[in-house]
């Protein structure tokens with residue numbers, strides 16, 4: 001059984017006619033996009049907004065009508081994957097480098113559904129390096145200031161070159177031993193000039209986490225942390 005696909009398809013069941021739907025990025029979110037495409041073939045009427053160039057391309061391939069991010073004021077439901085989910089529903093995202101647009105869409109969503117397989121669950125965040133998007137102007141200073149927060153930071157590379165996001169920025173992957181207090185860390189990182197966004201998605205923006213298991217089951221966890 002493909003546990004990521006199971007979780008993604010379960011989330012797609014929640015989409016209703018005339019909703020504005022946020023499309024996440026990554027392999028799990030791609031399963032959701034494909035399933036939405038199937039439902040559109042069967043008559044579902046929605047509009048969607050993509051969180052990356054890659055997701056936009058896939059959505060167009062499966063005939064999902066898209067709105068530009070600039071035209072969006074609110075989103076009814078967003079479905080996206082995660083790199084880590086802690087026991088309280090906090091997330092690390094950005095493994096695919098789409099964290100900025102993903103966070104904009106998640107924050108704008110009335111309902112943000114996270115879809116993962118069991119391997120993404122952890123008690124405390126930190127096993128996955130935390131992605132931080134920075135403007136490309138002064139990476140050495142950003143590395144120094146992130147190191148001072150207690151991590152081992154490195155600029156993300158792809159095929160030997162610096163990875164550049166859809167927004168023209170760089171990603172610094174920060175290896176922390178454990179992230180005990182994601183909210184405080186998020187605040188501290190955002191105080192560094194040049195930081196655009198962090199891959200910490202606090203549980204206050206998460207509505208549900210749907211976990212897929214190899215045995216074919218899915219478990220839905222409702223996250224009740226209030227949005228401030």
Ligand SMILES: O=C(CO)[C@H](O)[C@H](O)COP(=O)(O)O
Nearest residue numbers: 026027028081094095096098
């Ligand atoms: O945050 C993300 C992309 O920026 C992805 O949601 C995250 O990396 C999970 O990816 P996958 O579903 O392929 O495991």
